[in-house]
Amino acid sequence: MIDNQMTWYMIVLSALLVNNIVLIRFLALCSFFGVSNRIEISLSMGMAVIFVMTLASAAAWIIWYFFLIPLNIEFLRTASFILVIATLVQLVEMYIKKTAPALYNALGIYLPLITTNCAVLGIAILIIDYRLGFLNSLIYTISVAAGYTLSIILFAGIRERIEMAPIPDILKGSPIIFITAGIMSLAFLGFAHLFGL
Amino acid sequence: MDKLKIFTNGLLRENPVLVLIIGLCPVLATGSSMNDGFGMGVATTFVLVSSNLFISVLRNYIPDSLRLPIFIVIISTFVTIVDYVMHAYMVELYASLGIFIPLIVVNCIILGRAEAFAYKNSVKSSLIDGIGMGAGFTLAITALGAIRELIGNGTLTFFNRELLNLSSSLSFQPALVFIMPPGAFIVIGFMIAGVRWILKRS
Amino acid sequence: MREIIKMGIILMAVCIVSAGALSAVYNVTKIKIDENVRLSDIKKRQEVLPSAVNFIEKEIKGKKLWTGIDKDGKEVGVVIKVSPRGYASPINTTIGIGSDDSVSSVAITKLDQTETPGLGVKVTQNSFKDQFKGKKGEELKLKKDGGTIDAITAATISSRAVANGIKEGWEWYMEARSQKSEVRSQK
Numbered sequence: 001m002i003d004n005q006m007t008w009y010m011i012v013l014s015a016l017l018v019n020n021i022v023l024i025r026f027l028a029l030c031s032f033f034g035v036s037n038r039i040e041i042s043l044s045m046g047m048a049v050i051f052v053m054t055l056a057s058a059a060a061w062i063i064w065y066f067f068l069i070p071l072n073i074e075f076l077r078t079a080s081f082i083l084v085i086a087t088l089v090q091l092v093e094m095y096i097k098k099t100a101p102a103l104y105n106a107l108g109i110y111l112p113l114i115t116t117n118c119a120v121l122g123i124a125i126l127i128i129d130y131r132l133g134f135l136n137s138l139i140y141t142i143s144v145a146a147g148y149t150l151s152i153i154l155f156a157g158i159r160e161r162i163e164m165a166p167i168p169d170i171l172k173g174s175p176i177i178f179i180t181a182g183i184m185s186l187a188f189l190g191f192a193h194l195f196g197l
Numbered sequence: 198m199d200k201l202k203i204f205t206n207g208l209l210r211e212n213p214v215l216v217l218i219i220g221l222c223p224v225l226a227t228g229s230s231m232n233d234g235f236g237m238g239v240a241t242t243f244v245l246v247s248s249n250l251f252i253s254v255l256r257n258y259i260p261d262s263l264r265l266p267i268f269i270v271i272i273s274t275f276v277t278i279v280d281y282v283m284h285a286y287m288v289e290l291y292a293s294l295g296i297f298i299p300l301i302v303v304n305c306i307i308l309g310r311a312e313a314f315a316y317k318n319s320v321k322s323s324l325i326d327g328i329g330m331g332a333g334f335t336l337a338i339t340a341l342g343a344i345r346e347l348i349g350n351g352t353l354t355f356f357n358r359e360l361l362n363l364s365s366s367l368s369f370q371p372a373l374v375f376i377m378p379p380g381a382f383i384v385i386g387f388m389i390a391g392v393r394w395i396l397k398r399s
Numbered sequence: 400m401r402e403i404i405k406m407g408i409i410l411m412a413v414c415i416v417s418a419g420a421l422s423a424v425y426n427v428t429k430i431k432i433d434e435n436v437r438l439s440d441i442k443k444r445q446e447v448l449p450s451a452v453n454f455i456e457k458e459i460k461g462k463k464l465w466t467g468i469d470k471d472g473k474e475v476g477v478v479i480k481v482s483p484r485g486y487a488s489p490i491n492t493t494i495g496i497g498s499d500d501s502v503s504s505v506a507i508t509k510l511d512q513t514e515t516p517g518l519g520v521k522v523t524q525n526s527f528k529d530q531f532k533g534k535k536g537e538e539l540k541l542k543k544d545g546g547t548i549d550a551i552t553a554a555t556i557s558s559r560a561v562a563n564g565i566k567e568g569w570e571w572y573m574e575a576r577s578q579k580s581e582v583r584s585q586k
Contacts, residue, residue, distance in 0.1 A: 076421060079273035079277060175393070182382030186374070229516040263410055270414055278420070282428060288435055349517060377518070
């Protein structure tokens with residue numbers, strides 16, 4: 001778990017490896033399996049997730065501590081967070097389309113996918129549940145997203161090889177991908193207990 | 198399409214988890230015991246049926262360009278209701294499902310059915326579609342939970358009652374890895390392969 | 400432009416209806432949720448100090464503790480609460496300390512933690528919790544750390560968190576009490 005008493009590098013290590021968001025916490029699986037065909041695509045997706053997740057967490061933190069808590073309407077948490085994330089993704093998409101077409105070409109098609117990426121909402125809720133301060137929330141979010149990027153790139157590398165391997169017909173496609181992810185998750189489980197995290 | 202076919206579609210032929218392979222995060226995360234898996238399945242089914250029902254009732258009044266934000270508001274309303282009702286009346290289940298209850302809102306199955314089915318079909322069909330898809334989801338997550346619990350813990354619990362305990366009767370040594378994260382990926386991989394094999398034979 | 404205003408009004412109406420429904424549900428369930436927490440706290444206090452029939456709430460150095468009184472009006476021990484950091488989140492542990500200064504019992508329900516299902520969750524089982532009964536000081540540590548408590552297989556983090564939390568809570572109470580008696584004797 002993460003809390004305000006931890007030093008920043010402990011938060012980073014915990015989020016990146018020990019509690020890897022995809023392989024240990026089971027968030028963001030749709031995009032993890034969906035776009036991990038090739039390493040370059042995975043890298044772009046990872047960058048898009050880092051970018052949106054950081055913005056979304058910052059926005060969620062501000063909404064929670066400056067609107068929902070003072071107004072006593074905590075029960076609108078889920079609804080307001082998901083609406084803010086959806087709006088944010090739209091705004092970001094329009095903004096980079098105008099100002100940075102090159103970036104848009106690289107990230108553009110992945111942005112809409114991120115709205116339904118449960119990791120973005122999940123992390124926004126977790127930073128509230130863990131009662132993290134603003135700076136710690138940002139550090140945590142960026143490390144979680146970096147953990148996502150790390151695992152999706154590693155996974156894409158393995159998948160590129162699986163495509164050439166002789167696999168029984170019945171396991172081709174998603175079954176073998178899941179089993180591979182299981183073995184990768186087993187490897188990440190090796191980080192458990194690292195530095196007592 | 199006749200009603201029975203809509204219902205059985207979600208159960209096997211278009212099972213959201215095992216055939217369409219969507220909405221996996223809660224399945225893998227909470228399907229670590231039969232009890233939790235079933236609870237998560239029922240919670241998701243409730244949201245799915247209610248949102249399908251509401252959206253198909255209101256479908257003629259929802260402007261096309263506003264449909265996604267309105268779907269999201271409707272779905273998140275039901276998710277929050279489930280969240281609070283479970284917290285008040287099913288405290289133990291609430292504690293073990295944790296963050297995955299609010300995350301029902303981003304379950305692709307629910308938004309997917311709203312967009313692909315409820316927005317275009319009659320109230321009755323949408324209702325049956327919601328129940329069928331929900332049942333398919335619940336079936337998959339409960340089966341995954343049961344398999345993992347049996348191999349990884351040697352027990353089967355349902356409605357908080359222990360149905361089976363291999364460890365005490367057969368001195369069975371549970372393979373812990375199956376209730377840990379890797380087990381979820383490996384079991385679901387073989388389950389998808391198994392369903393494929395069944396569909397291919399029939 | 401008119402179109403945009405119309406859309407805005409529709410979206411606003413949907414949001415207002417939804418917020419209204421949620422606030423109604425929230426108000427109804429909030430009472431029940433608070434009541435559940437209150438009842439379970441009482442039950443846990445009775446569980447860890449079974450001989451007490453009444454509890455008096457006190458505050459020492461910013462921490463709450465409950466003194467247990469038996470049916471003859473005698474003090475039989477205290478109940479304290481600690482929340483050590485577990486694998487997934489804090490594990491809220493209720494500890495009873497008897498009049499012989501040893502731990503009388505420990506209560507952790509499924510709701511007090513969110514540890515890994517099937518693994519860390521086992522800290523809520525009696526086979527783990529009962530190990531603390533009648534122990535004090537260094538005995539409250541895990542065997543691996545030089546104490547007497549068996550850790551749960553594949554859940555060392557959760558086990559160690561609970562054991563160290565109980566030991567720290569016990570030490571805190573012993574220190575707080577000795578300071579209090581010093582103050583008393585000075586008077």
